[in-house]
Amino acid sequence: MKTIKKLALLTFGITLFFTSCSSDDSSSGGNVSGEYSSGILILNEGKFMSANTADVSFLSVNGTLENDIFYGVNNSHLGDTAQSIGIESDRAYIVINNSNAIKVVNRHSFELVTTITTDIQSPRYIVFENGKGYVSNLGNPADTTDDYIAVIDLNSNQVTATIPVAEGPEKMVSKSGKLYVAHKGGWGVGNSVSVINLSSNTVTAAIPVSDVPDGIEEENGYLYVLCSGFSSWNPDVPSSQGGLYKIDMNNNEIVSSLSFSEGVYPSHLKIENNKIYYTIGGNVYAMDLSATSLPIDAVVSLSEVYSIYGFEVEDGKIYMSDPKDYNSNGEIFIYSADGTAINSYEVGIVPNGFYFND
Amino acid sequence: MRFITLLLGVFLLLGQSVLAQDNLVVEIQEVVISDNLLKDYSQTQKTEKLTDSIIKRSSSFLTSVLNYNSLIYFKENGVGGASSASFRGTTASQTAVIWNGININSQTSGQTDFNAINSLSFDNITVKSGGGSVLYGSSAIGGSIHLNNDLYFYDQFENELFLKYGSFNTFDGRFQTKIASDKYNLQLGFTRSFSDNDYDWVGKDRKNLNGQFENSTFNANFGYKINASNTLKFYSQYFSGERHFSLIFPTETPTKYQNTDIRNLLEWASISDRFTSRVKLAHLFEQYQYFPHINNRFFTFGEVESLIAKYDLAYEFSDKLKLNTIIDFTQNKGKGSDIRSEKRQIGSGSLMFKHLISGKFLYEITLRKEITDNYESPLLYSLGIKYNVTDFYSAKFNASKNFRIPTFNDLYWVTGGNSDLKPETSYQAEITNEFRIKNFKISLTGFYNRLEDMLRWIPSGSLWNPTNTDEVEIFGFEAGLSYSKNIGKHTVELNGNYGHTSSKDKKTDKYLVYVPVHKANTSVLYGYQNLNLYGEFLYVGEIFTRSDNNSKYNIDAYQVYNLGADYTFKKHYTIGVKVQNMLNTYYESVESRPLPGRNFMMYLNFRI
Numbered sequence: 001m002k003t004i005k006k007l008a009l010l011t012f013g014i015t016l017f018f019t020s021c022s023s024d025d026s027s028s029g030g031n032v033s034g035e036y037s038s039g040i041l042i043l044n045e046g047k048f049m050s051a052n053t054a055d056v057s058f059l060s061v062n063g064t065l066e067n068d069i070f071y072g073v074n075n076s077h078l079g080d081t082a083q084s085i086g087i088e089s090d091r092a093y094i095v096i097n098n099s100n101a102i103k104v105v106n107r108h109s110f111e112l113v114t115t116i117t118t119d120i121q122s123p124r125y126i127v128f129e130n131g132k133g134y135v136s137n138l139g140n141p142a143d144t145t146d147d148y149i150a151v152i153d154l155n156s157n158q159v160t161a162t163i164p165v166a167e168g169p170e171k172m173v174s175k176s177g178k179l180y181v182a183h184k185g186g187w188g189v190g191n192s193v194s195v196i197n198l199s200s201n202t203v204t205a206a207i208p209v210s211d212v213p214d215g216i217e218e219e220n221g222y223l224y225v226l227c228s229g230f231s232s233w234n235p236d237v238p239s240s241q242g243g244l245y246k247i248d249m250n251n252n253e254i255v256s257s258l259s260f261s262e263g264v265y266p267s268h269l270k271i272e273n274n275k276i277y278y279t280i281g282g283n284v285y286a287m288d289l290s291a292t293s294l295p296i297d298a299v300v301s302l303s304e305v306y307s308i309y310g311f312e313v314e315d316g317k318i319y320m321s322d323p324k325d326y327n328s329n330g331e332i333f334i335y336s337a338d339g340t341a342i343n344s345y346e347v348g349i350v351p352n353g354f355y356f357n358d
Numbered sequence: 359m360r361f362i363t364l365l366l367g368v369f370l371l372l373g374q375s376v377l378a379q380d381n382l383v384v385e386i387q388e389v390v391i392s393d394n395l396l397k398d399y400s401q402t403q404k405t406e407k408l409t410d411s412i413i414k415r416s417s418s419f420l421t422s423v424l425n426y427n428s429l430i431y432f433k434e435n436g437v438g439g440a441s442s443a444s445f446r447g448t449t450a451s452q453t454a455v456i457w458n459g460i461n462i463n464s465q466t467s468g469q470t471d472f473n474a475i476n477s478l479s480f481d482n483i484t485v486k487s488g489g490g491s492v493l494y495g496s497s498a499i500g501g502s503i504h505l506n507n508d509l510y511f512y513d514q515f516e517n518e519l520f521l522k523y524g525s526f527n528t529f530d531g532r533f534q535t536k537i538a539s540d541k542y543n544l545q546l547g548f549t550r551s552f553s554d555n556d557y558d559w560v561g562k563d564r565k566n567l568n569g570q571f572e573n574s575t576f577n578a579n580f581g582y583k584i585n586a587s588n589t590l591k592f593y594s595q596y597f598s599g600e601r602h603f604s605l606i607f608p609t610e611t612p613t614k615y616q617n618t619d620i621r622n623l624l625e626w627a628s629i630s631d632r633f634t635s636r637v638k639l640a641h642l643f644e645q646y647q648y649f650p651h652i653n654n655r656f657f658t659f660g661e662v663e664s665l666i667a668k669y670d671l672a673y674e675f676s677d678k679l680k681l682n683t684i685i686d687f688t689q690n691k692g693k694g695s696d697i698r699s700e701k702r703q704i705g706s707g708s709l710m711f712k713h714l715i716s717g718k719f720l721y722e723i724t725l726r727k728e729i730t731d732n733y734e735s736p737l738l739y740s741l742g743i744k745y746n747v748t749d750f751y752s753a754k755f756n757a758s759k760n761f762r763i764p765t766f767n768d769l770y771w772v773t774g775g776n777s778d779l780k781p782e783t784s785y786q787a788e789i790t791n792e793f794r795i796k797n798f799k800i801s802l803t804g805f806y807n808r809l810e811d812m813l814r815w816i817p818s819g820s821l822w823n824p825t826n827t828d829e830v831e832i833f834g835f836e837a838g839l840s841y842s843k844n845i846g847k848h849t850v851e852l853n854g855n856y857g858h859t860s861s862k863d864k865k866t867d868k869y870l871v872y873v874p875v876h877k878a879n880t881s882v883l884y885g886y887q888n889l890n891l892y893g894e895f896l897y898v899g900e901i902f903t904r905s906d907n908n909s910k911y912n913i914d915a916y917q918v919y920n921l922g923a924d925y926t927f928k929k930h931y932t933i934g935v936k937v938q939n940m941l942n943t944y945y946e947s948v949e950s951r952p953l954p955g956r957n958f959m960m961y962l963n964f965r966i
Contacts, residue, residue, distance in 0.1 A: 051606045051950030053911065080606050099607040117609045141611065142649065142656035231821060306817050326817065327871070328906035349904070 032072030037108045041092065041355040042310070042321070042332060044348030045082050048098065054082040056094070056110070057347040059332075061358075065345050070094075070103070073110045078103060085355045086126035086133065088154065092357070093133060095123045102126070102135065104157055107357055119150055119159035122186075129174040129198055131155070136169035137162075138186040149181065151201065163201045165194050173218045174198070175249060180223055182213040189230050193223070195252055205252045210243040210259075215269020215278065219289065222255065223247040226269035226278055229260060242266045244276070244294070258294050268311040273337070277318070279308040284318055286337070299339040312354035317342065321351035390581065391506050392591060392625055393459035394636065394670070395493045396484060398680070399710055399722055402742025402756045404487040404790055404803060404836075413477050414520060414961065415892070415922060415936065418530040418551045420483075421472040424503065426879050426894050426920075428485045429836060429857035432472060433872045436604045436951045438555050438571040440615075441473040445500025446487065446805060447832040447861030447873050449812070451762055452499035452784070454490065458507060458593045458623055460640045461495045465662040465690050466697065468497060468765035474599060474617055478520070478532045478549045479575040480505045487836070488805065489786050491738045491760035492708055492724040499760045499784045499809070507545065507593055509581035514538040517966055524959030528553035540583070547577035555604075560944040560955035566604050568612040568652070573599030587630060593623040602652060606950050617646040632674045640666040660694030662766060678714040683707070690766070698770040704730040704763075720744045733764055734780055750794050757787040768813055768824040780826050783810050797843045807832040829864040849885035854878070868907045872948075874899045876915075888927060894920040903949050916945035924961075932963040 039060040044067075046054025055068040055078055070078045079099035086093045092107040102116040102123060122138035131154050139146035144167045151161040168185035177198050183190030189212060195205040215226035229242035242260035247253065260266055266285075270277040274289050282305035283298035300318060302308065310321035310332070318335045330351040334342045391397070396405070408427050416423040421432045421441040430453070434441040442450035451468035454461050455475070463470050477483065483505055490498035515537050522530040534547040552572035556565050580592040597619040602612060620643040627636045645661035665688070672682045686706045693699040708726040715721075722742040728735035740758035747753060761781040769777050788805035812828035834857065841852040856878040861870045869875075876899030883892040901913040919941055924934030935958070939945075942956040 049606065053949075080610065098610060100609045100611060101607070121611065140651045140654055142651040142654040323817075325905055328904045329908060 032066055032069050034073055034109055036069065036110055036357055038358045040319070041085060041357050042347050042351050043082050043085050043094070043353045043355065044330065045323075045350040045352040046078075046080070047327060047349055048081050051080060052077050053349045054078045054080065054096070055348050056082075056085075057345075057351070058357075059345065063343065065347070067348055069110050070105070070112075074105075074112045076112075082352075083123065084125045084353055086128060087355055087357060088128040088133065091154075092355070093126050095126055095135065097122060097124065102152075114157050116152065116157055116159065119162060123150070124170050125172055126152075127172045127174045127179070128154070129177070129179065132160075132198075134172060134174065134179055134198075136165075136172055136181060138168065141186070144187050147186065149179065149196065161201055163196060163203070165196070165203060166190070166192060166206065169194070171214075171216050173216050173223065175218050178249075180216060180218075180249075182216040182225060184212055184214055191227070193225055193247070207247060207252050207254070209245050209254075211240045212242075214267050217269050217271045218249070219271045221249055223249050224269060224271060224276065226266060228265045228267055231265050239263070244269075244278075256292075258292075260294065268308070270311065270313040272313040273316070275313075275337075277311075277313045279311055279320075281305075281307055282322075284308070284311075284320065284335075284339075299337075300335050302333060309350070310352045310354055312356075313337065314354075314356055319354045321347070321354075323350040323352070326350055390509050390511075390589070390591070390627075391458070392593060392623065392638075393456060393484075393504055393506055395459065395682075395710075396456075396486065396504055396506075398672075398682070399493055399712065399724060399742075400486055400490075401720065402722055402744045402754045403490075403788070404754075404801065404838075406485045406487075408483045408485070410481060413480070413483065414522075414963065415924075415934070416477070417528075417938075417959075418476050418478050418522075418549070419473045420475040420477045420503070423477045423483065424472065424485065426881065426896055427853075429487075429855050429877050429879075430485070430501070431872070431874050431877055431898065432947060434473065434947045434951070434953070436555075436566060436569055436948075437557070437954060438473055438553065438569060438601050439604060439951065440471055442469055443472060443500075443503075444870075444873050446807065446834055446857075447830075447859040447870065448500035448784075448807070448809070449870070451497055451765070452782070452809075454494050454496070454498035454502040456494055456502050456504045457595070457621055458505070459638070460621070460623055460642070460666060461497070462619075462621065462642060462644075463497050464644055464765075465664060465692060466644070466646075466660045466694065466766045468762065468768070470503075471617075473601070474573075474597075474619075475505070476530075476549050476551055476573055476575045476597070477505075478530060478551075479547060479577050479595065479597075481508045482506055487803070488756060488788050489740065489758035489760035489784060489807075491784075492710070492726040492740050492758065495706075496761060496763040496781070499762060499782075499786075499807070507577065507579045509543045509545070509579060509591060510536070510538050511540050511543060511581065511583055512538060513540070514543075517964075519964045520961065521963075522959055522961035525957035526554050526557050526954070528555070528959070530961075538581075542583065543579075543581040545577070545579040547575075547579075549573075549575040549577075557954035557957065559952045560942055562944075562952070564608065566952070566954075567608055568602045569604035571599065571601040573597065573601075587628060589627045591623075591625040591627070593621070593625075595619070595621045604951070611650070612652045614649045614652045615646065616649075617644070619644050634670075634672040634674075636668075636670040636672075638666070638668040638670070640664075640668075642666070658695040660692070660697060660766070662690050662692040664691075665689045680712045682710040684710070692766040692770070694766075696772050697766050697775070698772060700766065700770050702730065702732050702766075704728055704732070704735075718746045732769065732777075735763075736761060736781065736783055752792045754790040754792070755788070758785075760784040760786065762813075764813060764824070771824075774815070774821045774823045776823050776825065779813065779824060780811050782812050782826070784808065785810075797841050799838075799840045801836075801838040803834075803836040803838075805832075805834045805836075807834075830861060830870060831864050832859065832861040834859040834861075847887045849883070849890075851883040851885075852880070853882075854880040863905075866905070868905060869902050871902050871905055874901050874915075889923070889925050891923045892921070894922075898945075898947070901947075911949065913946060913949055916943060917941075918943060918945060930965045932961075932965075934961045934963075935959070936961075 042057040079096035081098040083097040094103040104113040124136040133152035135150040149163040168190035170184040173180045179196040181194040193207040210227040211230040212228040225245040230240045232239040244258045282302040284300040305322045309323045312319040431444040443453040445453040455470040487501040520532040555569035576596045578594045602614045623640040642664040647657040706728040710724040726738040742756040764779040786807040790803040793800040809830040811826035815822045839854045878897040896918045922936030926932045
């Protein structure tokens with residue numbers, strides 16, 4: 001869907017964005033601490049088709065914020081449209097979607113180690129298993145049949161194999177030598193989870209779920225998948241409902257599922273402290289792992305936010321980001337798990353994710 | 359059905375006017391243009407005509423001609439990349455481009471890509487500043503650009519070949535033939551441009567990658583004087599181009615864009631004693647194909663076919679009092695990979711009245727109302743006054759209400775189009791003071807423009823929808839100076855423009871992005887006999903690129919200098935050279951899209 005959105009933007013030619021958001025300059029560039037061992041990395045995706053707006057903000061444990069740390073440390077820009085980060089050992093792997101690149105940095109100093117570009121095309125997310133990195137790639141945006149998972153040797157930082165998969169691989173979970181890939185969809189609408197055996201690099205199963213699986217998490221031997229459902233604007237194509245699935249990872253069987261109401265399109269999925277968290281627009285919902293029905297009341301409601309873009313729950317805190325008009329500095333909000341506001345910060349352009357660096 | 363009724367009406371009216379003719383022979387001007395309103399109802403605003411010689415000295419894209427000769431700011435994604443205009447602080451779809459009197463802005467995007475038009479295919483280009491929606495319809499808010507082909511009715515047989523070659527393997531060529539008598543005129547023209555466009559980024563260790571482009575235009579224009587009072591004109595243009603979109607980072611996936619435009623216009627002008635009637639029938643076809651990977655056949659596309667029928671009846675009460683009524687019918691039929699297939703029909707009626715009170719004072723009043731079921735259309739109007747206070751000083755005033763209608767993308771985009779939209783509206787006023795002292799001409803203009811219901815795509819849930827949301831207020835000041843003098847074999851010409859624009863979002867009090875507060879350009883020409891030396895200068899002030907006006911992302915101000923010379927021998931042959939960006943300055947008009955450093959071109963013109 002993201003690809004479609006971007007192409008949509010591009011085919012408009014020149015987009016007209018100008019609007020709300022009040023803020024002052026948050027200048028930086030060169031003037032950074034270079035010490036990022038304990039705190040939160042906030043990835044600012046940047047404006048699609050721009051060279052200098054994607055970067056990383058760092059919020060230290062004592063609450064001080066540094067913006068543009070990659071540029072500050074390396075004096076070069078990250079790339080065009082930073083999609084996600086994966087942290088493994090001493091390194092952070094920053095996945096740059098539109099630049100077809102993965103920037104590997106030292107996660108403590110944020111110094112650039114290398115850039116991986118060979119066999120990376122329209123990359124989305126990265127996970128790790130047994131000394132290897134697995135990157136979901138949409139491939140050539142014009143081709144729905146060339147999507148793949150790239151296998152990266154973390155010692156050589158080279159792609160050593162590619163595993164062809166169904167269209168639109170996005171978020172992944174790795175567990176016990178297996179990789180579970182949510183096919184959210186790129187050009188089309190995805191509705192399955194692939195299971196890949198990592199010793200043979202082959203797809204061994206495809207678990208059908210409802211449309212647009214956006215969130216995937218593992219907990220106690222079960223895989224939880226949140227599907228947004230498909231919101232259609234074409235009267236000839238029906239919309240579909242979102243759903244939450246619990247899958248037994250031993251036999252790939254769906255143990256239970258819950259359906260969202262028509263016209264409700266949930267996003268994200270986090271499991272923390274035996275609770276499931278997800279978002280709908282600017283609201284956060286929480287439910288017990290064992291619950292048999294969806295919650296009615298939101299635990300957090302950000303009334304000024306159209307849609308929570310980055311979302312994370314960790315150590316009793318809920319982290320949310322607001323991209324505002326996608327053309328100016330975004331904001332992040334930190335709440336306690338019971339829904340009390342703790343803090344908020346202005347970060348970079350289009351903040352899309354939180355990564356705990358400790 | 360409505361179309362047929364309307365056509366019928368048009369022909370009935372036409373019949374009457376033909377019948378109404380009498381035997382009086384009316385002098386028709388030797389040079390005729392189809393854009394009659396530009397001549398008749400644009401005297402109370404600023405207009406600037408750019409001639410063929412100015413066009414030939416520029417790069418072939420319309421962007422480059424206008425950048426050095428008007429105060430319009432261009433947001434150009436590298437040479438040849440998508441290029442949109444900001445005219446007097448307005449947005450990309452608030453400048454109308456008019457081809458021989460017909461509005462040719464894209465029906466899908468609402469704007470014209472100024473790097474998708476080859477300026478060599480026109481005889482002259484007029485830049486009209488300020489609102490003009492009554493005359494030219496949607497998007498004539500900041501101003502309008504008029505691309506005209508002139509027809510002549512006198513004996514002429516002329517062939518012209520123009521060839522230009524420059525850095526980065528850039529070629530522009532035009533062949534033109536004009537055959538005319540006092541009865542007919544036939545013009546055929548062909549242009550061809552291409553470039554590797556792989557210029558070095560000044561001060562950076564890389565080139566412009568995947569920037570190559572090519573385009574061809576074929577023009578055929580035909581005029582026939584049936585008799586002293588009836589003239590038929592036919593204009594036809596075919597444009598086809600392919601541009602690769604240059605890469606921001608070398609590792610990005612290369613993309614390309616192809617577009618085709620076919621424009622046909624038939625006009626029948628009939629002049630009787632006091633009546634002038636013009637029937638215009640136009641057919642426009644626009645199509646784009648976007649390839650997300652250059653080596654893959656997959657593409658997304660959009661195309662719109664438009665039919666326009668216009669009947670313009672003018673009545674001259676006296677040589678000082680003139681009234682025009684225009685009935686216009688437009689049908690647009692669009693389809694595409696991302697828009698629903700839709701047909702839209704718009705009818706409109708306009709009234710224009712011009713009154714010259716003595717040789718000193720003139721006023722114009724115009725009105726226009728559209729009828730369509732696609733959106734609620736406001737009554738548009740304008741009032742203009744021109745007062746020649748003394749023989750060296752004149753003042754102009756113009757106030758108008760203008761609009762920009764929602765596009766096919768806004769209304770019918772499959773994922774998010776909103777069929778419940780209003781047009782953007784603009785209320786504006788301007789005052790121009792003009793001084794002519796000896797060889798100097800000085801003009802000073804102040805303008806105000808309030809924009810309401812501005813359309814913006816905003817996210818709601820996972821989708822983006824267009825909404826009438828923004829309000830913008832623009833204040834501006836423009837100063838122009840021109841000087842020209844011949845002393846014996848010497849000629850000196852000087853032109854300078856400066857614009858100061860404050861364009862702010864009313865809700866946030868922030869400047870609009872990609873609107874410079876300051877822009878200036880000057881050109882100087884010195885001629886000795888058949889030799890011309892000329893220089894061009896462009897200054898663009900700092901630009902905000904983020905809606906919160908975060909200065910960290912601003913584009914720096916820049917100055918560019920060009921220098922050229924040409925020599926004409928044996929009257930028919932001209933040879934010229936030009937160095938562009940002679941100081942090798944790094945500059946960009948869109949972030950991360952550098953424009954070329956020092957580069958060269960030479961050109962030859964044969965006219966026989």
